[in-house]
Each structure stands twice: as C-alpha cells, then as structure tokens.
Amino acid sequence: MYKEIEAKDKIVKYQKIFLEILQNGICDKDIFSNKIKAHKGYKKVYWSSHFNFWSASDERSNKKKNGKIDILQNMFGLEKPGDKELTITVDINFPLHGEKTGGILIEDDKTGQIFVGHRGANYIRKINSKKNRGMFWNAFKDKCKEVGRDREKVIIIGEIEPLEKSKYKNFQNKIKDFVELISKIKKDVDDGNIKDNDQIPTKALNSTKKKKTSQKQTSLTPSQKPDDIIRQSIDKIIEINQNCRNYKKKPIFKESEIYKLSRKLEKLCISEESFISFSLTLYKLMYETTRIENPNFKNKNGRKYIFLLPDNFLKIDTKTKHFMDIVGALRHHYAHLEPEYKVPIKKISYSDVLQELKNSRNEPKTREEFTILQNELLKLFDNSLEYLL
Numbered sequence: 504m505y506k507e508i509e510a511k512d513k514i515v516k517y518q519k520i521f522l523e524i525l526q527n528g529i530c531d532k533d534i535f536s537n538k539i540k541a542h543k544g545y546k547k548v549y550w551s552s553h554f555n556f557w558s559a560s561d562e563r564s565n566k567k568k569n570g571k572i573d574i575l576q577n578m579f580g581l582e583k584p585g586d587k588e589l590t591i592t593v594d595i596n597f598p599l600h601g602e603k604t605g606g607i608l609i610e611d612d613k614t615g616q617i618f619v620g621h622r623g624a625n626y627i628r629k630i631n632s633k634k635n636r637g638m639f640w641n642a643f644k645d646k647c648k649e650v651g652r653d654r655e656k657v658i659i660i661g662e663i664e665p666l667e668k669s670k671y672k673n674f675q676n677k678i679k680d681f682v683e684l685i686s687k688i689k690k691d692v693d694d695g696n697i698k699d700n701d702q703i704p705t706k707a708l709n710s711t712k713k714k715k716t717s718q719k720q721t722s723l724t725p726s727q728k729p730d731d732i733i734r735q736s737i738d739k740i741i742e743i744n745q746n747c748r749n750y751k752k753k754p755i756f757k758e759s760e761i762y763k764l765s766r767k768l769e770k771l772c773i774s775e776e777s778f779i780s781f782s783l784t785l786y787k788l789m790y791e792t793t794r795i796e797n798p799n800f801k802n803k804n805g806r807k808y809i810f811l812l813p814d815n816f817l818k819i820d821t822k823t824k825h826f827m828d829i830v831g832a833l834r835h836h837y838a839h840l841e842p843e844y845k846v847p848i849k850k851i852s853y854s855d856v857l858q859e860l861k862n863s864r865n866e867p868k869t870r871e872e873f874t875i876l877q878n879e880l881l882k883l884f885d886n887s888l889e890y891l892l
Contacts, residue, residue: 505650505657508608508617511599517608517617518575518597520663524671525549525558525577525678535584539591548584553672554679556581557589573600579682593627593685595619595660603741603758607657609650617664620650620657621681625738625745629689636742639688653762654734732881733768737761739888746892755811755891757792764788772877773870781877782833785884789827816891826887829880832856 508514526532526549537548539559548559556579563574577595595606605626609618624630624639640647643658650657661677740761744754764784772778794808816823828851834840836853854864860879867873 504612505609505618505648506612507651507655508610514575514597514599514608517663518577520617521577521619522560524663524666524674533584537584538588539578540588541591542578548589550584551675551679554675555583556679556682557584558678559589573602574598574604577606579678581682581686592682592689593621595621607650609648609657609659616662618662619660620648621660622741623656623658625742627685628749629692630685635688635692638691642684642688653737653765729769729771729877729881732885733765736881736885736888737765739885739892743888743891753811755793760792761788764792768881772873774873775867778867778873778876779837782830782880783838785880786830786834789830789884789887812891821887822883822890823887826883829856829859829883 508517533550533552535548535550535557536545537559538544539546539548542561546559546561548557550557559578561576561578563576575597577597578591579595580589580592582589593605596604597606597608598604603622603626605622607620607622609620610616611618623643624636627639630636630639640656646658646660647656648659649655658681660681661674663674666674740756741758744756744758747754764787767784768781768788770777770781772781793812794810797806797809800807812823815821832851832853833856836856857867857876858864861867861872861875867876
C-alpha cells in the first residue's frame with residue numbers, strides 16, 4: 504500500500520534528497536539569481552539546458568507560529584531565467600505541520616521505495632476550478648495511485664529513493680514531463696480548448712475503471728457502497744478549502760478532522776445502532792469541523808466558537824442549510840441535543856425526516872431501510888457540498 508510520509512524529520516530528509524537530484528544531479532546546468540512572481544527578492548534558480556526547465560526552492564514560515572518554517576517550497580517553470588521575472592508553472596511543496604499542499608511524499612510500505620507525488624488540480628492555479636478538473640485528471644489518469652486508507656488519488660511523479668546517481672536524469676525527465684503537461688493544460692484553459700467530455704470529473708481510480716461505459720458522472724448516485732460518495736465528498740471539501748486559500752480566506756473545514764470522521768462513514772448501515780452513529784458523525788462533520796474556538800470567549804453569554812460557513816448559505820433556503828436542518832433533527836431525536844450554530848436551525852420533526860429520506864413515516868426496522876436512509880442522507884450531504892462549491 505502507498506502511504507503519505509508525514510513525520511517532519513523524514514520530510515526534511517527527503518526534501519534534501521529531492522533537491523540533490525534536481526540541483527546537483529544536472530549535468531548541463533546554469534545557476535541564475537532571478538526574481539520569481541509572488542516571491543520577494545532574488546532567488547537562486549537552477550536551469551537545465553538539457554531538459555529546458557528551471558527549479559528553485561524556498562522555505563515559508565508562519566508568523567502566527569513564532570516564525571517556524573511550515574512549508575518547504577519547490578517551484579518549477581519552463582521559461583529560461585534572465586532579466587525577466589519568472590512565472591511559476593507548478594509548485595511541489597511539502598508541509599511540515601499537517602497542512603495539505605500540492606506536493607506529497609509517498610512510501611510504498613511493501614518495497615520501501617520513496618516517491619514524489621502531487622495532489623493535482625485543486626492545488627494548481629488556473630486549473631483548480633470545477634470545469635477544468637476533469638481535463639486535468641484525464642491527462643494524468645495513467646500516472647495516478649491511491650494513497651493511504653482514504654485512497655486519496657495522487658499523481659506519482661517519480662522515485663527518489665533508492666535512486667542511483669546514474670538515474671538522476673531519468674527523474675529530471677519525469678519532472679520535465681510533469682511541468683510541461685501542467686503548462687499545456689493551463690494553455691488549453693486560457694485558449695478555451697476544453698472538450699465536453701473533459702469536464703466530467705474523474706472519480707476514484709476504482710470507480711473510473713468500472714464505469715467506462717457511463718458518461719453521466721456529474722453527480723455520483725450512492726450505491727450499496729457509501730465509500731464511493733464519501734471519497735467524492737472529501738474531494739469537494741478539499742476544493743472548497745483550496746478556493747478559500749486562493750482568495751486568502753481561512754479554509755472552512757478542518758481537513759485533519761474530516762479524514763478522521765470520514766472513516767466512520769464508509770461502513771454500511773444495517774441497524775438502528777449503526778445509523779445513529781452514522782448520522783451523528785455526519786452532524787459532527789458539518790457542524791464541528793467548520794468552527795474554531797473563539798479566542799475572545801470570556802463568559803457564558805459570549806460565543807464559544809467562531810463559525811466559518813458563509814452566512815448566505817445558512818440564512819436562506821439552500822441545500823447546505825437544508826442538510827444541516829436534517830442532521831440537526833436526527834441528532835435531536837437520537838441524542839436529545841439541540842443543534843448549536845450561529846443561525847436558527849429549522850425545526851423538522853423526526854417523522855418528516857423519515858418521510859423525506861425513505862418516503863414513509865414509519866420507523867425503520869430492516870437492514871434495507873437503514874441502508875436507504877444512509878444513502879439518501881449521503882445524497883443530501885454531497886449536494887450541500889456541491890452548492891458550497
């Protein structure tokens with residue numbers, strides 16, 4: 504199985520190996536001092552005249568975290584350095600403190616091999632809008648692997664360990680191919696060269712292979728396997744957060760908590776006990792991962808939390824608001840707790856919820872009825888995220 508490398512010491516170690524291959528392994532190289540867009544001052548830039556791409560590295564610190572380095576940056580482009588300011592085609596950045604970035608270090612736990620990868624369209628400017636994601640993943644469909652228990656789809660760029668020095672050029676060639684393909688996709692976006700079938704989002708690898716005959720993939724219909732739609736929903740959450748970052752706003756969802764909770768949602772509901780656990784987990788996912796503690800909270804009358812979902816998605820009759828009303832009603836019924844949020848949650852009776860989800864007000868009793876409730880609730884959840892996008 505492929506798994507993400509998250510230990511800080513290992514990330515620092517493999518970043519050094521990555522730079523060694525990129526910078527010191529280039530035979531035909533020139534070193535420039537160049538300005539790079541969106542970066543202050545001049546950076547040391549390595550140009551490969553053999554492969555015709557440049558690379559540069561940097562470290563980003565967060566002033567709110569006592570200036571500690573939190574991102575190891577690796578920038579790439581195709582224009583030859585010189586007097587002009589360079590434009591980054593793509594970054595392959597590695598996080599040190601849990602924040603997700605485009606770059607990812609991956610270990611094959613069977614062979615011990617270490618790979619450099621990329622999380623794809625959501626982390627690349629110009630390509631991260633919904634209409635361009637399908638074209639992006641279609642271009643890289645033969646280079647993807649599923650990583651971790653969540654089976655996150657990741658582009659495998661190349662192996663960096665073990666790697667003999669004589670094979671450094673092979674890796675550099677893979678970097679060049681990756682950067683050139685990103686550049687081509689960006690040009691197609693600029694030129695409007697997006698075919699209709701390119702706009703169909705590519706699903707997880709398994710579902711893509713199994714559903715080649717079906718072209719209607721714009722909204723995944725829940726089947727007896729809830730993990731399919733959960734993975735799709737997590738992709739949407741990541742995109743929502745990335746859109747927030749692009750506009751320099753705080754991400755709405757806590758991604759670390761999302762992944763923990765999502766594992767509890769993938770099991771099939773076959774009884775009342777499993778459905779109660781499922782519905783309460785969905786409540787936590789939408790309510791509790793979209794809030795942060797209020798640093799100014801001092802008394803019982805003040806707000807303990809700051810809620811990050813935009814007001815307009817909750818104050819009007821939206822799919823997001825409707826989903827929150829439904830899971831709030833289920834929580835009230837099963838746990839006898841009132842939903843706490845910054846706007847009033849519409850009071851919906853438990854029997855009304857059953858009527859909407861399974862077209863009957865009768866208490867669910869059979870395995871099939873609990874599965875229907877689960878699938879219909881997942882539909883509402885996925886639609887609420889689609890609306891947020």
